[in-house]
Amino acid sequence: MTIRPLTVIGFDADDTLWQNEQYYKLTESHFRDLLADYAEGDHVSERLLEAEKRNLAYYGFGIKGFTLSMIETALEVTEGKAPAEVVGRILSIGRELLSHPVECLPHARDTLEALCGQYFLVLITKGDLFDQERKLAQSGLGDYFDAVEVVSDKTATTYRRIFGKHGDGPEQAMMIGNSLKSDVVPALAAGSWGVFVPHALTWVLEHVEKPAEAPRFREIDDLGGVKPLIDDICS
Known part of the structure; x- marks a missing residue:
C-alpha cells in the first residue's frame, strides 16, 4: 500500500484566512x-x-x-x-x-475549495472560542473544514495531538499560517511541514527567527501558492 506524503492540512485562522x-x-x-x-x-x-x-x-x-x-x-x-x-x-x-466584519484574505476560499475532499482539513486557531466561532461562521469557510480546534496555545505537543487525532500523525501533516512562532516552528518541531504565509501586520509577540534551514520549511507569498506547493510535495 502506498503511503501518502500528506493526509492532513492545518490552517491558522487570524491573518491567514481573514484579516484580524x-x-x-x-x-x-x-x-x-x-x-x-x-x-x-x-x-x-x-x-x-x-x-x-x-x-x-x-x-x-x-x-x-x-x-x-x-x-x-x-x-x-x-x-x-x-x-x-x-x-x-x-x-x-x-x-x-467582537463585532468587526470578517474580510477573507485573497485566495482563501479558492484554496480551501481545491483541497476540500482531497485532504482532511483542520482549522487550528488560538483565541476566544466565541469570537473564533463567530468569525468562522461569518467567513463562509466553515463547510470546507473537517474539524476545528480552538487551542490555548500552539506547541509541538499541540500539533502532535491534533495531527494524531485527525490523521496519520505529524509526519504526514502540514500546518499553514502567518505566524512563524505559533504556526510554523512548533509544527516543524513536531515533524510536520510548516508553511509560512507572511502578513503585513503580525503581532510583535509572534515574531521569531525564520527557520530557513529546516528541510520541511516552506514560504509562499499568499494562499494562492498552497495548492501548487502541495502538488509538488505529493508528486
Whole structure:
C-alpha cells in the first residue's frame, strides 16, 4: 500500500484566512487617544504590550485578555486615577472588536475549495472560542473544514495531538499560517511541514527567527501558492 506524503492540512485562522490584526491596531490607536491627557502614545503602547505579555498566562490569547490589559494599562499610566468614563470607553472599544466584519484574505476560499475532499482539513486557531466561532461562521469557510480546534496555545505537543487525532500523525501533516512562532516552528518541531504565509501586520509577540534551514520549511507569498506547493510535495 502506498503511503501518502500528506493526509492532513492545518490552517491558522487570524491573518491567514481573514484579516484580524488590523482591527487590534485600530483599537490600540483609539486607546492611545483615550489616554492622551496622561501619557505619550508610544509610552501607552509600550505599557500595553508589557501588560499583554504578563497576562497571557492568565487570560490567554484573544479579545477578552486584550481588553483587560487595556484596563490594567490605563490604571498604570494614570496612577489609578483613570476616570470611570475612560474605563467604560475601553470596555466599549473592546466589545467593538467582537463585532468587526470578517474580510477573507485573497485566495482563501479558492484554496480551501481545491483541497476540500482531497485532504482532511483542520482549522487550528488560538483565541476566544466565541469570537473564533463567530468569525468562522461569518467567513463562509466553515463547510470546507473537517474539524476545528480552538487551542490555548500552539506547541509541538499541540500539533502532535491534533495531527494524531485527525490523521496519520505529524509526519504526514502540514500546518499553514502567518505566524512563524505559533504556526510554523512548533509544527516543524513536531515533524510536520510548516508553511509560512507572511502578513503585513503580525503581532510583535509572534515574531521569531525564520527557520530557513529546516528541510520541511516552506514560504509562499499568499494562499494562492498552497495548492501548487502541495502538488509538488505529493508528486
